[in-house]
Amino acid sequence: MSGFELNPRDIRPQDVERAEEQAERVEALLTELAGQDELLAEIVGTGRGDGGHVHAAVAADGRVLKVAIEPRAVREGSEALADEIVLTVRRAQQDALRQVDSLVRESLAEALPGTPLDPAELRERLGRLLD
Template structure:
């Protein structure tokens, strides 16, 4: 069995009060994160292709410059995947920093490993990641 073994006889009223206060602050900070994540925009470029994605990695815009149009079908496909991948990575880094900062403010003194948090949440922030299958 995993988790923490807590003996109810060892819990003091001030421990419950402190935990309740921390949970309240964390909940307030995280409720604000949803609004801020909606504003995250990732951008990426590759061989004349520009990509814009939201915080979840969904493509919002693709632009093709003159260089992209000279790449041919395979080159254009590769450039699109590269630009979208770069934009998704940019958005992921922004979202990670946003989460890290809000959790740091919500629960001071606790270090947060956002990559581990994401892994434990089942890839919540990456579930729309596009993979290139060439």
């Protein structure tokens, strides 16, 4: 919870106008982002295992693009190798998510200058609005 409570009696006409302007800017931004799939297509998250012998690359949507295993990684045994692969892919997915959040944060900052933005909080608020 954000702790934000709104009393309708406290809403002024200029508050409504400002909210409408922000909504228009966000809508324009979302339309622009929807048409810019190439920006998301360029995002590639990368990860590396603890031993440094397993590397992974994933797309912005989490799809695994590549897993590279150096011969040294096989020496640790199949179970250790499997754990290392899973860890490496998760790190790559986290990196991709970080890049997507950064892109969204930058875009929203342009659309709503001066407004503190947290992508996780925005997702939570949007989820509550859609429920």
